Amino acid sequence: MSPEEFRRHGKQVVDWIADYLAGIESRPVMSQVEPGEIRCALPERPPEHGEPFEAVLADVERVLLPGVTHWQHPGFFAYFPSNASGPSILGDLLSSGLGVQGMLWITSPACTELETVVVDWLADLLGLPDHFRTDGRGGGVIQDSASSACLVALLAALHRASGGRVASEGIDRRYTLYVSSQTHSSLEKAARIAGLGAAGVRVVDVDPRTLAMDPAHLRTLLERDAAAGAVPAMVCATVGTTSTTAIDPVPAIGEVCRERGVWLHVDAAYAGVAAVCPEFRWINDGVAAYADSYSTNPHKWLLTNFDCTALWTADRAPLLGALSILPDYLRNAATSSGSVVDYRDWQVPLGRRFRALKLWSVIRWYGAEGLRAHIRAGVALAQKLASWISADPGFEVHEPHPLGLVCFRPLWPGTSPDEADRATTRLMDRLNAGGSLYLTHTKIAGRVVLRMAVGGVATEHHHVKSAWDLIREEHAALSARPR
Amino acid sequence: MSPEEFRRHGKQVVDWIADYLAGIESRPVMSQVEPGEIRCALPERPPEHGEPFEAVLADVERVLLPGVTHWQHPGFFAYFPSNASGPSILGDLLSSGLGVQGMLWITSPACTELETVVVDWLADLLGLPDHFRTDGRGGGVIQDSASSACLVALLAALHRASGGRVASEGIDRRYTLYVSSQTHSSLEKAARIAGLGAAGVRVVDVDPRTLAMDPAHLRTLLERDAAAGAVPAMVCATVGTTSTTAIDPVPAIGEVCRERGVWLHVDAAYAGVAAVCPEFRWINDGVAAYADSYSTNPHKWLLTNFDCTALWTADRAPLLGALSILPDYLRNAATSSGSVVDYRDWQVPLGRRFRALKLWSVIRWYGAEGLRAHIRAGVALAQKLASWISADPGFEVHEPHPLGLVCFRPLWPGTSPDEADRATTRLMDRLNAGGSLYLTHTKIAGRVVLRMAVGGVATEHHHVKSAWDLIREEHAALSARPR
Structure with a gap:
């Protein structure tokens, strides 16, 4: 690929990523594919002849994206955040380009x-x-x-x-x-x-x-x-x-x-x-x-x-x-x-x-004050979420929760601890299948607890609020159903 | 950084890399800075306020590039090649963008x-x-x-x-x-x-x-x-x-x-x-x-x-x-x-x-035939180089050299083995200081030998030929000098 071809295709990729990030909310956060589905959609053998780069990009969109869990989605609350900010992506691109x-x-x-x-x-x-x-x-x-x-x-x-x-x-x-x-x-x-x-x-x-x-x-x-x-x-x-x-x-x-x-x-x-x-x-x-x-x-x-x-x-x-x-x-x-x-x-x-380039780009673009603002925003949203959960008699918050992670347990009155664990897992699976959020679980004292980690680059107040509303609704719906 | 800001700065970075790759031959292959020189040119403390991305790019050019050894330069023959092709860089960019x-x-x-x-x-x-x-x-x-x-x-x-x-x-x-x-x-x-x-x-x-x-x-x-x-x-x-x-x-x-x-x-x-x-x-x-x-x-x-x-x-x-x-x-x-x-x-x-993206991009862009052509070109150039060295009575080639690496010893008649090692090292240092090529050494049976690894993405016949001509000239110049 000549430098001029790189210039052309590079701009296509930049446009593709900008569009992807701008439209990420329209996608389900967690991939819903079955094991083997993506692999089956790809050729078993490598191509003999080279292909245009447009074909690669088209397959990213058509074949791969259904199998991608969108870690940069504002409704991603699973594990811990994995921030990929613009200046960081560009710092990494400079690293790849310098080689x-x-x-x-x-x-x-x-x-x-x-x-x-x-x-x-x-x-x-x-x-x-x-x-x-x-x-x-x-x-x-x-x-x-x-x-x-x-x-x-x-x-x-x-x-x-x-x-x-x-x-x-x-x-x-x-x-x-x-x-x-x-x-x-x-x-x-x-x-x-x-x-x-x-x-x-x-x-x-x-x-x-x-x-x-x-x-x-x-x-x-x-x-x-x-x-x-x-x-x-x-x-x-x-x-x-x-x-x-x-x-x-x-x-x-x-x-x-x-x-x-x-x-x-x-x-x-x-x-x-x-x-x-x-x-x-x-x-x-x-x-x-x-x-x-x-x-x-x-x-x-x-x-x-x-x-x-x-x-x-x-x-x-x-x-x-x-x-x-x-x-x-x-x-x-x-x-x-x-x-x-x-x-x-x-x-x-x-x-x-040359990994220092991305950290350098991030620190320079945001400055110390921008980094502080990002952390503070995540903590503030998480504390807001914790206050909503605490105030709801159907849930119990694990204390303390000093930073961006809130662990909580939906309550299932009249169930045994094992039944409650299964109900919590069912609730999590239903929520994650819905596509607007993704959260994971852990165990505290042997019992299943939900984890909601706030701190994504794109996550704002209304994303956390909608997630909480949905959790309450699904919890109410599951609680009302005969087991 | 919003998706639209990313789009704008992303294209600036793509242009910068395309220009860098197109003009790479005008730069000295091996950085000539002294220890601490780059560090001293950078601020000791991080910035309090964010800076425009243009400032980062300007500092890449002004502050960092003098301290970069250009692994993608066609005159890079040191260590082994570290190919960074266009489709690979773009596959990596997709990986960073998806995050x-x-x-x-x-x-x-x-x-x-x-x-x-x-x-x-x-x-x-x-x-x-x-x-x-x-x-x-x-x-x-x-x-x-x-x-x-x-x-x-x-x-x-x-x-x-x-x-x-x-x-x-x-x-x-x-x-x-x-x-x-x-x-x-x-x-x-x-x-x-x-x-x-x-x-x-x-x-x-x-x-x-x-x-x-x-x-x-x-x-x-x-x-x-x-x-x-x-x-x-x-x-x-x-x-x-x-x-x-x-x-x-x-x-x-x-x-x-x-x-x-x-x-x-x-x-x-x-x-x-x-x-x-x-x-x-x-x-x-x-x-x-x-x-x-x-x-x-x-x-x-x-x-x-x-x-x-x-x-x-x-x-x-x-x-x-x-x-x-x-x-x-x-x-x-x-x-x-x-x-x-x-x-x-x-x-x-x-x-x-998501490292598979870059290897996938490479295999699809080049196809099997393109990958073969790249390897064959590197081997052919290395074999040509070995034939020139063999034919020159001032040098000795290490056999075998089946692939892209050629190891050889400049001869220094009338010197002790230790003196010859020092002369070879001096030759290497002079060549590397010249800026048009970069090669490294190893030891065979305890004696210093030069290594020239051919296989860079941009390396062509005339780069290998000029490198060889320069090695001969410098060897002749050093041989003629009283020690």
């Missing part, structure tokens, strides 16, 4: 240095401590996802706990990781990948009301394990759990970690970015004093399309110790001088895109 | 099903065995990079070798991985990440001429280790090593692996895609009969911008066994039914982009 490979500083210095600048900017915007900035012993890096960030943190923690022996001799069964029942499943996955296995993971109790980790139980487990000859490598505290946005007490957890010399990682995947607003900075209490590493996802709620997770560490030495290997074909004067950052040593893969 | 999260089938069925279709298409295009297709026990998936693909293969291999015990109990020091001195460093990194450590990695001898793995030595190591109580988990054979595109003898290695029941992964990161041409399919001899898993990178030489690595396995069960964890908030009817693929269980991260 540089940022594995080493030398392979495109701007790719590395802009990344350093934007993660420092983001630390500044979130009020994170200066020792996370790259000009000291610490530093930040963009990872593809919070899962990868937590894995990398665990590898650094194992490196420190083992005095570097894990990298040379391998792991053994003494090393342990501490999470709660509410910690993201990627931590258990990280433990498996790193060779700890499920057996190396300790599950700390949570407060039954707030679902936040119990620091006293953490201390008990650490003491017991240390006495038994285990080597506690890392504790993962969560700021805003995936299930209910529970916030673990980082200061108390950090105090326990410090006493025992255990690496503290703070996983703030969803919630961390809320700290762009001074009034939400309390969520990061204890991070400056205690966290060895910290991660949050601009690709969830901070207007930056996937993939963009920021990971910071207070000391990059164990991270580099765990992950640096330098074969001859990658040696170069800049790396040898030690005066540059080579981000390949901060992550699992070798190769990397 | 879907493909972690589960249910979160956007088209994202999963198109991926299954295109990896099956690619297996077809490369002549890979039917048992790699997703309708049997095996299956394919897109990973971010070959590093991650090799790590995932190792995790699957460990799962199989341990009967699932690694996932539950964790690893111990009995497990071993087999590579050669020419295997990519990401395998050693994978071994460290998976908890084997450097001590769990065995380095098999290579043929001193071809640098291909010696299957007899592999057998010896496996027997010795098994006798000592080790559990050999995986052998990694390489089709096209990073240093010199050496091709390990997969049939003989596979026979050894089969005898001992060891997982064989074939890392064909760079070279594998050459098999779109029937005349290069011999590189994959033995893969159909012996490989448990296989990976290759369309993001290197197959016109698809980073990140896009295809990984196939003959049996997906150990892969899923190693990586599946299902918390309540991700449970859904489609996953529970077992009738769908959830690609989050095939990779390290949970989240994933």
Whole structure:
């Protein structure tokens, strides 16, 4: 494709996306296709001859869109938001167009240095401590996802706990990781990948009301394990759990970690970015004093399309110790001088895109005040929603709900807990089949609860209001039906 | 940014990229900035107020471009090519614009099903065995990079070798991985990440001429280790090593692996895609009969911008066994039914982009014949280059050079080997400082050798010819100078 063909087709694609975003509300939020339906609609074998780009675009519309769940739809309240704002899409387009490979500083210095600048900017915007900035012993890096960030943190923690022996001799069964029942499943996955296995993971109790980790139980487990000859490598505290946005007490957890010399990682995947607003900075209490590493996802709620997770560490030495290997074909004067950052040593893969461009575009287009306005709008809508639910005797809100996620339970008087769970699931399925909204569920104390996460780029007051009206109507209709 | 603002700025960015690609030859290939230069040119603090998108684009041009090494420049011969073709950039743009999260089938069925279709298409295009297709026990998936693909293969291999015990109990020091001195460093990194450590990695001898793995030595190591109580988990054979595109003898290695029941992964990161041409399919001899898993990178030489690595396995069960964890908030009817693929269980991260769109766009725009033409053109130019070098008494070509990479040594008569290495490095630095080409080095038998990888989207005969002329001139100039 020549540059002039690219110019023509590129504008077609831009128009297609602008039209898609402008008309997104007319589409059902959640795809209703059956397994295999999209695959069957596509040719089994690749084409022998090239096709015009218009044919690709036409098939996106005709074949693929029925199978797309519209994460940018204003009625998308499932999981967590996955903001894809205009400047972010364009930053990513610039990255694709430049087509540089940022594995080493030398392979495109701007790719590395802009990344350093934007993660420092983001630390500044979130009020994170200066020792996370790259000009000291610490530093930040963009990872593809919070899962990868937590894995990398665990590898650094194992490196420190083992005095570097894990990298040379391998792991053994003494090393342990501490999470709660509410910690993201990627931590258990990280433990498996790193060779700890499920057996190396300790599950700390949570407060039954707030679902936040119990620091006293953490201390008990650490003491017991240390006495038994285990080597506690890392504790993962969560700021805003995936299930209910529970916030673990980082200061108390950090105090326990410090006493025992255990690496503290703070996983703030969803919630961390809320700290762009001074009034939400309390969520990061204890991070400056205690966290060895910290991660949050601009690709969830901070207007930056996937993939963009920021990971910071207070000391990059164990991270580099765990992950640096330098074969001859990658040696170069800049790396040898030690005066540059080579981000390949901060992550699992070798190769990397110029991901800093999208975060830079977002921060510049919105400015700090625009980012704050976006977070505040999402929180305000979620709090409004929670107030409506609280006021309705047919529903029960899970407290607390400090940010953009509201978990709630429709009540089904006269039913057993199991019947109530089934009725709630039926309600959710009916709502999601309707096409105007999409929400998901979780379990609290073993019982099904609905989750409604507010914070989409296009979501406004009337979308949340209509969603709530519909939930009430469907709940009333199902409640009235004989079972 | 509203859809209409996106439309306007999107077209500005498309124009900028088209102009960039059209004028790329006027820029020096390799950035000449000093460490810190780009960082210093950027504000230390993020902006409080939003800025117009034009300001971002202007800074890309003014501040960033001097720090960009132009991987799409026709004079880029360093590392391996990183093709970013027009249809690929546009497929990626569609992915960013849709902004879907493909972690589960249910979160956007088209994202999963198109991926299954295109990896099956690619297996077809490369002549890979039917048992790699997703309708049997095996299956394919897109990973971010070959590093991650090799790590995932190792995790699957460990799962199989341990009967699932690694996932539950964790690893111990009995497990071993087999590579050669020419295997990519990401395998050693994978071994460290998976908890084997450097001590769990065995380095098999290579043929001193071809640098291909010696299957007899592999057998010896496996027997010795098994006798000592080790559990050999995986052998990694390489089709096209990073240093010199050496091709390990997969049939003989596979026979050894089969005898001992060891997982064989074939890392064909760079070279594998050459098999779109029937005349290069011999590189994959033995893969159909012996490989448990296989990976290759369309993001290197197959016109698809980073990140896009295809990984196939003959049996997906150990892969899923190693990586599946299902918390309540991700449970859904489609996953529970077992009738769908959830690609989050095939990779390290949970989240994933709609990466299939770019590979699909590429295959449709070029068609099989277009892909073959691209590979053939690169190989033909490289072979022409090799013939020029061979014919010149001032240089020595490393044999064999079956694909797009040519390794060669400038001769410096009357110098010691160390002096010759320094002279070669000086030559390379002078060439790279000149701005019209960029090449890198490796070491063969401990001695510095230049690598010239041909296969860029824009590279034509006259670019390779001018590069060669320049190399000869500079070599002559340096040879004539008193040292």
